[in-house]
Amino acid sequence: KNEVEQSPQNLTAQEGEFITINCSYSVGISALHWLQQHPGGGIVSLFMLSSGKKKHGRLIATINIQEKHSSLHITASHPRDSAVYICAAQIGNTPLVFGKGTRLSVIA
């Protein structure tokens, strides 16, 4: 059974700080997803990656398949980045297994 663990659970940062959210999983996966859930509840898919690194604006996602670990980085954080960030692991065609989320608050 694949377990997905995220850390930290809660994170408060000052505007401009570099932020890292970590995600570890217990079995081999085919892909890892990062999602963002806004305070209003809406969910947006940020990245899907199976190797290496992806970048979109100030967001960077990396994955290390051997170590079964992924990180989501936010550069030059801004209060509008405040949200819950969720990682989800994919094994073949089985359902996504979600982490419990990291609640990020960025203070101006």
Next chain:
Amino acid sequence: DTAVSQTPKYLVTQMGNDKSIKCEQNLGHDTMYWYKQDSKKFLKIMFSYNNKELIINETVPNRFSPKSPDKAHLNLHINSLELGDSAVYFCASSPEGVGRTEAFFGQGTRLTVV
């Protein structure tokens, strides 16, 4: 235009009632999903349909029945609602099979059973 739209956004109903949540996507995607987010904000998949065919049916009570009249719609019917059904339900779609591509989520339906 909203890519994945769910209605209603909020639903308050009494125990024992039957209710439906509708989901439509205008992205031309083949795969649609229903997820449940509990009070602890934990997301869990309920169902997945690919081209109107049920692909994934997790251990969800029989009171929950998805219906896909066409590829663009996946509705969720819930019979005999219970207090424990209170949650936020998210519909999503993706271009290809389960987990192969990024998913697009609806805004969620907050169901409160009283």
